[in-house]
Amino acid sequence: MNAPDRFELFLLGDGEKKITEQIFTGMSNTSDFIMLKEDHTLGNLIAEHLKAAPHVMMAGYKIAHPNVPEVLLRIQTDGSITPREALVEACKQLVAAYGQLGREFQKEFAFRQIADQGEQANANGLNGHH
Amino acid sequence: MDYDPMMMEDDQALGPSVKIHEADHDSVHFEASNVELHLMNSLRRVMIAEVPTLAIDLIEVDENSSTMADEVLSQRLGLIPLNSVELDSVLYSRDCDCEQYCENCSVKLTLHVKCTSDEHMNVYARDLIVDPKRPNQTIGTPVITDPEGNGILICKLNKGQEIDLACIAKKGIAKEHAKWMATTAVGFEYDPHNNLRHTDLWYEKNAKEEWPLSSNAKFEEPKGEGEPFDYDAVPTRIYMRVESTGQMPPDQIVAEGIKVLQQKLAGLIHALTDDDQGGDAGYGGGQSPEYGGGDGGSAWGGGAAGDGYTTPYGNGGNQSAWGGAGAGGGTTPYGTTPYGGSGQGGWN
Numbered sequence: 001m002n003a004p005d006r007f008e009l010f011l012l013g014d015g016e017k018k019i020t021e022q023i024f025t026g027m028s029n030t031s032d033f034i035m036l037k038e039d040h041t042l043g044n045l046i047a048e049h050l051k052a053a054p055h056v057m058m059a060g061y062k063i064a065h066p067n068v069p070e071v072l073l074r075i076q077t078d079g080s081i082t083p084r085e086a087l088v089e090a091c092k093q094l095v096a097a098y099g100q101l102g103r104e105f106q107k108e109f110a111f112r113q114i115a116d117q118g119e120q121a122n123a124n125g126l127n128g129h130h
Numbered sequence: 131m132d133y134d135p136m137m138m139e140d141d142q143a144l145g146p147s148v149k150i151h152e153a154d155h156d157s158v159h160f161e162a163s164n165v166e167l168h169l170m171n172s173l174r175r176v177m178i179a180e181v182p183t184l185a186i187d188l189i190e191v192d193e194n195s196s197t198m199a200d201e202v203l204s205q206r207l208g209l210i211p212l213n214s215v216e217l218d219s220v221l222y223s224r225d226c227d228c229e230q231y232c233e234n235c236s237v238k239l240t241l242h243v244k245c246t247s248d249e250h251m252n253v254y255a256r257d258l259i260v261d262p263k264r265p266n267q268t269i270g271t272p273v274i275t276d277p278e279g280n281g282i283l284i285c286k287l288n289k290g291q292e293i294d295l296a297c298i299a300k301k302g303i304a305k306e307h308a309k310w311m312a313t314t315a316v317g318f319e320y321d322p323h324n325n326l327r328h329t330d331l332w333y334e335k336n337a338k339e340e341w342p343l344s345s346n347a348k349f350e351e352p353k354g355e356g357e358p359f360d361y362d363a364v365p366t367r368i369y370m371r372v373e374s375t376g377q378m379p380p381d382q383i384v385a386e387g388i389k390v391l392q393q394k395l396a397g398l399i400h401a402l403t404d405d406d407q408g409g410d411a412g413y414g415g416g417q418s419p420e421y422g423g424g425d426g427g428s429a430w431g432g433g434a435a436g437d438g439y440t441t442p443y444g445n446g447g448n449q450s451a452w453g454g455a456g457a458g459g460g461t462t463p464y465g466t467t468p469y470g471g472s473g474q475g476g477w478n
Contacts, residue, residue, distance in 0.1 A: 041175045094395050101146040
């Protein structure tokens with residue numbers, strides 16, 4: 001009866017912003033990013049990618065409660081770039097990596113289909129000759 | 131890294147590469163190498179929960195004198211897989227201009243059956259009649275794979291019992307309800323020989339003898355006896371098996387998953403770079419996961435190998451939104467990304 005609508009897991013409410021930056025004052029060059037209506041899919045992906053990034057000292061994420069679709073992402077940099085710049089760059093690289101993965105997959109899958117069709121044609125040919 | 135970028139063939143260049151091990155009409159088993167674990171894990175999560183499909187969402191029951199309650203019947207109808215191949219031509223109902231649902235955002239199926247014989251009668255998915263007024267001519271047809279061509283058994287009727295109802299199938303994602311899942315299962319494995327020791331195998335006498343090897347073990351070499359353990363090693367080869375519900379072919383599920391992820395990331399980039407201009411063009415309010423709606427097409431273009439860099443956001447209408455943020459003022463913001471041919475890997 002009073003259960004929240006399931007689409008509230010992934011649809012932003014009125015006036016909600018996908019991501020907001022909050023400067024974290026406890027550490028130098030550190031920002032918290034709050035992503036609304038997101039989960040481990042983006043949180044883990046971005047945090048893990050940032051851990052390997054140059055100029056990034058620390059990156060981590062948490063989902064405070066499993067029922068609440070909010071991700072907190074904390075990024076600390078060495079000061080030569082802002083956390084926001086590091087995050088944008090990480091997202092761009094990830095889009096690029098997925099693009100490459102997708103093209104690779106599509107290419108290999110197309111080859112595979114051609115090969116399968118060739119095999120089929122061969123088998124049919126053999127049957128024709130008895 | 132000791133390699134010469136000029137010496138590399140296209141498919142050996144840095145960045146992920148893919149090898150297909152098995153493929154048929156409803157499943158694909160492949161291996162992605164030179165990828166990071168988190169990259170593939172997010173893809174797995176998205177293929178399970180966020181690839182949109184079509185499923186019956188609304189049912190108007192005119193007559194149901196069967197022994198099955200309306201609610202149970204509705205639940206069963208919702209779970210019937212419907213063809214979702216060209217789902218780009220269907221809108222989400224909540225984004226559509228119509229009042230409740232219309233031909234642009236839904237497919238109507240009707241079921242009218244009555245048992246007149248003394249024998250009981252089976253009602254199958256093939257008895258669902260798809261309304262011809264639908265976004266394209268394949269979408270919404272119930273998936274039927276059994277040799278008899280019956281499809282899923284919905285219920286059984288005795289003499290005189292009748293079912294007459296109309297179903298509205300809508301587009302959705304599995305985060306909302308599992309009936310929208312595009313996959314039945316996604317197998318995911320790395321390091322089949324446990325060389326990285328991420329798994330601690332329980333054993334009585336000898337773990338090697340007591341634990342069967344996975345089917346992926348034949349693709350990799352086990353670590354030799356006495357070889358020192360590499361503490362810095364990370365998984366780079368990931369094996370996946372994507373099994374489709376039959377609503378769309380498995381390669382399309384992978385493609386759609388990648389597209390959804392790219393759209394999620396692009397939404398973040400957009401929100402972060404466009405923030406101070408105040409004009410959050412449609413990303414702020416109640417928007418469906420499919421940002422940008424029409425401009426998508428296939429996320430990786432026509433897939434023409436060797437063409438430079440095409441992402442859904444590079445060439446579509448969104449270009450102006452954050453084109454200026456791209457490094458060097460190239461045509462796309464991704465023009466100078468590490469995989470664009472400069473031969474540099476990620477951050478390194």
